[in-house]
Amino acid sequence: MTHLPRAEGENTPSSITAPAGRSGPGWWRSAVVYQVYPRSFADGNGDGVGDLRGIRQRLDHLEWLGVDVLWISPVYPSPMADNGYDVSDYHDVDPTYGTLAELDALIADLHQRGMKLVMDLVANHTSDEHPWFVESSSSPESPKRDWYWWRDEPNNWGSFFSGPAWTYCEGRAAYYLHLFTKKQPDLNWDNPEVRQAVYEVLRWWLDRGVDGFRMDVVNLISKDPELPEAPVMPGQRYGNMRQSVIDGPRVHEYLAEMHREVFDRYDRDMLLVGETGETTVEEGRRYTDPARRELDMVLHYEHVEIDHGTFKWDVRPFDLGRLRDRLAAWQEGLADVGWNSLYWDNHDQPRAVSRYGDDGRWRTESAKLLATVLHLQRGTPFVYQGDEIGMTNFPFTSIDEVDDVEAVNYYHEAVALGVDPEDVMRSLRAMCRDNGRTPMQWDASPSAGFTTGTPWLAVNPNYAEINVAAQVDDPDSVLSHYRRLIRLRHEDPAVVDGDFTLLSDSHPQIFAFRRRHESGQLVVLANFSSSEAQLGELVGESCGELAGESCGELVIGSGSGPEMAPWEARVYRR
Ligand code: NOJ
Numbered sequence: 001m002t003h004l005p006r007a008e009g010e011n012t013p014s015s016i017t018a019p020a021g022r023s024g025p026g027w028w029r030s031a032v033v034y035q036v037y038p039r040s041f042a043d044g045n046g047d048g049v050g051d052l053r054g055i056r057q058r059l060d061h062l063e064w065l066g067v068d069v070l071w072i073s074p075v076y077p078s079p080m081a082d083n084g085y086d087v088s089d090y091h092d093v094d095p096t097y098g099t100l101a102e103l104d105a106l107i108a109d110l111h112q113r114g115m116k117l118v119m120d121l122v123a124n125h126t127s128d129e130h131p132w133f134v135e136s137s138s139s140p141e142s143p144k145r146d147w148y149w150w151r152d153e154p155n156n157w158g159s160f161f162s163g164p165a166w167t168y169c170e171g172r173a174a175y176y177l178h179l180f181t182k183k184q185p186d187l188n189w190d191n192p193e194v195r196q197a198v199y200e201v202l203r204w205w206l207d208r209g210v211d212g213f214r215m216d217v218v219n220l221i222s223k224d225p226e227l228p229e230a231p232v233m234p235g236q237r238y239g240n241m242r243q244s245v246i247d248g249p250r251v252h253e254y255l256a257e258m259h260r261e262v263f264d265r266y267d268r269d270m271l272l273v274g275e276t277g278e279t280t281v282e283e284g285r286r287y288t289d290p291a292r293r294e295l296d297m298v299l300h301y302e303h304v305e306i307d308h309g310t311f312k313w314d315v316r317p318f319d320l321g322r323l324r325d326r327l328a329a330w331q332e333g334l335a336d337v338g339w340n341s342l343y344w345d346n347h348d349q350p351r352a353v354s355r356y357g358d359d360g361r362w363r364t365e366s367a368k369l370l371a372t373v374l375h376l377q378r379g380t381p382f383v384y385q386g387d388e389i390g391m392t393n394f395p396f397t398s399i400d401e402v403d404d405v406e407a408v409n410y411y412h413e414a415v416a417l418g419v420d421p422e423d424v425m426r427s428l429r430a431m432c433r434d435n436g437r438t439p440m441q442w443d444a445s446p447s448a449g450f451t452t453g454t455p456w457l458a459v460n461p462n463y464a465e466i467n468v469a470a471q472v473d474d475p476d477s478v479l480s481h482y483r484r485l486i487r488l489r490h491e492d493p494a495v496v497d498g499d500f501t502l503l504s505d506s507h508p509q510i511f512a513f514r515r516r517h518e519s520g521q522l523v524v525l526a527n528f529s530s531s532e533a534q535l536g537e538l539v540g541e542s543c544g545e546l547a548g549e550s551c552g553e554l555v556i557g558s559g560s561g562p563e564m565a566p567w568e569a570r571v572y573r574r
Pocket of ligand 1: 086347
């Protein structure tokens with residue numbers, strides 16, 4: 001969060017002093033974040049599961065790419081019901097990943113290289129094995145009895161991961177709320193003791209030297225305290241609780257309090273990013289308005305849900321119009337107040353190149369196009385491990401190949417409700433989170449150089465072709481392209497601060513936008529299709545100018561003229 005003296009009315013990002021290198025106030029505006037999913041990044045001890053040692057061994061890759069920040073998904077002790085998003089101790093490292101000393105060493109390594117570390121704060125819920133829950137569930141007289149949501153009778157809510165959102169507990173003779181698995185009971189943030197306990201965790205990590213937090217499902221921390229019954233959608237068994245839990249009544253109050261109680265006490269500038277699924281542009285502005293002192297940026301979901309039907313597994317074909325509309329809405333909505341995060345992939349998403357690109361014939365081209373469109377928008381880009389080499393979805397054929405609890409629960413629930421297992425597998429192939437969790441493909445050696453043991457999740461069979469070693473010396477590779485884009489952001493102020501204008505809201509194939517800045521402007525043209533596209537069809541802009549020589553200097557891409565090749569992307573500087 002930026003700690004800058006502000007004059008009246010001076011609270012918009014555009015009034016923040018330009019970031020001074022990698023550490024000055026607002027440094028995160030010109031930064032690129034790289035997300036590591038520790039289980040799948042690099043295995044340093046040969047047990048088949050990625051770990052901190054493995055991450056430390058691969059820091060040269062991150063430095064070569066030019067990223068500024070490493071965000072690691074949870075490495076805290078955990079029963080791993082949801083791969084670490086079920087924390088049983090906030091003050092340690094799970095032995096699967098290493099030790100606290102190794103985490104300290106990682107922080108030191110990163111800082112020495114001029115990079116920063118962002119931890120994942122998972123505090124909407126804990127593990128049911130966390131001592132807080134163990135105590136809370138032990139008796140109705142427990143001093144922590146109100147640390148979680150307990151009711152004598154459950155309401156009709158379903159969990160995000162199939163099944164009911166309530167589970168009965170013998171010790172309390174009552175039901176507890178869990179919006180995710182039953183191993184992830186929701187903390188009751190309305191209880192001030194809970195909030196203070198979370199703030200203590202944050203301070204503890206900041207005192208260890210971490211540089212910020214990615215806050216897991218942070219827009220769920222405040223529930224409608226009435227916990228009202230929820231509407232049941234056709235074909236569903238349980239109520240859809242979203243309107244009682246998303247962006248709830250006191251969420252902004254709690255984030256502002258967190259800021260006062262934690263971040264305002266430090267004199268360094270941290271990166272605070274909230275995961276805010278299903279939030280709106282309007283709420284996004286509130287969360288990231290510097291004057292409100294809540295968060296720096298949010299990870300919203302709108303652009304990663306354009307291919308969802310009534311729910312996630314009801315997969316719809318890619319629609320450029322919907323994508324362009326949602327991306328532009330966030331760019332425009334946060335233009336004057338707030339700041340965007342930019343991402344395609346993370347450990348909860350299928351691979352963008354398989355989803356919005358073409359992972360067959362045009363894999364390299366479409367992976368580069370997606371990268372260009374992402375990195376040239378206004379906001380802070382998040383690169384998810386493997387994106388930089390154009391990793392693809394996995395060809396799942398059987399539920400036995402799937403690890404992810406969300407997908408496994410959905411499979412069993414859908415099959416029990418009579419859905420053809422083949423149809424369920426088709427949805428999983430497209431949407432399952434394990435698509436993004438297969439091991440990182442480092443080279444063409446067995447297990448893609450990820451481990452010398454047996455990988456916890458199968459390596460994508462395309463690893464011999466798609467891997468870091470095969471791309472690092474190739475200037476035309478996806479990997480080199482990412483490096484170029486990151487360098488461009490660090491060098492060209494128009495990438496960081498230029499304003500955003502959509503150049504056409506109706507072209508059937510092309511996504512085009514302009515970034516205007518006092519230092520010059522950038523024009524981005526991207527053909528989101530496997531056929532040629534005519535720039536002349538762009539409406540609302542001087543087409544001749546876009547297609548002709550007066551476009552300016554081509555800084556990214558290699559094409560020219562009014563016709564764009566399949567999945568071609570160009571960036572002109574004028
Ligand atoms: C969001 C995380 O990114 C996801 O992996 C997890 O399953 C849920 N939150 C619950 O913590």
